[in-house]
Amino acid sequence: MAIDLFARQGFDETTVEDIAQAAGMTKRSFFRYFPTKEDAVFEGIDLTGESVVADIAARPADEGPWECLHQVLRAWQEEIHASEQALATIRLIEATPALAGRLHQRRTEWRRRVSNALQDRPGASLDPYTADLLTNAATAVLDAVSSQWARSDGNADRPALLDQGFYQVHVDLNSRQE
Amino acid sequence: MAIDLFARQGFDETTVEDIAQAAGMTKRSFFRYFPTKEDAVFEGIDLTGESVVADIAARPADEGPWECLHQVLRAWQEEIHASEQALATIRLIEATPALAGRLHQRRTEWRRRVSNALQDRPGASLDPYTADLLTNAATAVLDAVSSQWARSDGNADRPALLDQGFYQVHVDLNSRQE
DNA sequence: TTCGATGTGTCACCTGGCGACATGATAGTC
DNA sequence: GACTATCATGTCGCCAGGTGACACATCGAA
Structure with a gap:
């Protein structure tokens, strides 16, 4: 999920809000799943x-x-x-x-x-x-x-x-x- | 300089403003000397x-x-x-x-x-x-x-x-x- | 139904980091 | 000595990552 966004527009250029929105959740919720933005890359x-x-x-x-x-x-x-x-x-x-x-x-x-x-x-x-x-x-x-x-x-x-x-x-x- | 502060109160607990103030400069000036807070540790x-x-x-x-x-x-x-x-x-x-x-x-x-x-x-x-x-x-x-x-x-x-x-x-x- | 746990949204806040601009000192030239 | 270009620094405002506190809802067990 998040990796697609990162690959498309770059890591720094993708905000946590972008990822969260794409996943249908809030920024706050994102940080309940991943301790940091980086960790979304290592998902799984x-x-x-x-x-x-x-x-x-x-x-x-x-x-x-x-x-x-x-x-x-x-x-x-x-x-x-x-x-x-x-x-x-x-x-x-x-x-x-x-x-x-x-x-x-x-x-x-x-x-x-x-x-x-x-x-x-x-x-x-x-x-x-x-x-x-x-x-x-x-x-x-x-x-x-x-x-x-x-x-x-x-x-x-x-x-x-x-x-x-x-x-x-x-x-x-x-x-x-x- | 900065290392003393870090060693005393921890890295995360020391803000860039703390370091800057201790060095007699502004936060903005700190970032003109060091690209990131981390780099202050590797000074020299x-x-x-x-x-x-x-x-x-x-x-x-x-x-x-x-x-x-x-x-x-x-x-x-x-x-x-x-x-x-x-x-x-x-x-x-x-x-x-x-x-x-x-x-x-x-x-x-x-x-x-x-x-x-x-x-x-x-x-x-x-x-x-x-x-x-x-x-x-x-x-x-x-x-x-x-x-x-x-x-x-x-x-x-x-x-x-x-x-x-x-x-x-x-x-x-x-x-x-x- | 009631209760508690779990997940999520909302809001407010701190901090690292950057861009834009103003200001002041300093050095060099005429 | 006045003028000016340059450089360092301060000021201000902004964005984004990350956290804490609290409210609300849903759902399963008793």
Whole structure:
């Protein structure tokens, strides 16, 4: 709904009242559904990654954390970006700094939880710094995948890109350099 | 100046008029110095990385891109975070989503330029995706360093953390998995 | 029917941010 | 020393995002 308006006339140029009116409600009501104008863009997309944390805990304990992230994120983003509007949404986000910022805010929350989930895996003995490195590196891959996917006008194979990214980037666990 | 106020009473609780008044100017004048309220926090910090791009071009051509990033960022962040207020600033940013978002916006610009600079290095034949992976992975390390440094109350050795991060994370250049 | 919960509209308000214009200081020229 | 262009700043008014308080309606349970 709101995304159509944003895509047509731009994010900043679309007021909350416009969106609300188009949806047959009041500005005040809009803010009862969405905490901010930005969040209307992420409507229906699970960015907090409830499932991700659970999935991490469910992976076999003898799997390395990097591979674990790889498998979980592969499943997760396939599910997320099955949407029709994915390309338009990504383009919109890339073109709108405020949206990129908001996405990052959500991701920050998400990363904290993922980082903790990694540390909590049975048998894992990760220090917080390494857990952050792993988590941040994973989002680095995710971001690169999104960019490349948008660059290809949505034609690239997202899972393949993700796999490639996870193969090209690795994270060592031993914190001592040899 | 503004950071003191933010640190004392919180970012949202400090209005632009407060800051302006404390600085002996008008609200309107404040916005002539800073494009947004957030930017007052980053006062004096070079986030656009003018120097980084130049430094990348100046590194020896036979150096791998990951090592190149490592060396350049090592120098860069030593310069940046020599400031007294660095810890307070990082804490403030971590506690204020809006600031984290704004920082990320700046970083996005920065990453685009760094990614291009990597591709433009003499002798480098990086595809855009790999260049993005390298750049994003580097910021992943930077972010983890900042978090860890804040976690240690500013006692950790930032350059050492950066080195460790760059050793633990690597990025392969060959895009084919073997 | 009555009651309470839930959803929505209305109104008023604060704040960040911008555009337009006025004013004052400052520096440079004749 | 008077004149003027320039720049910084103040003043005013406006828009839009976001919140709190309150009223009203609808609907299901008792």
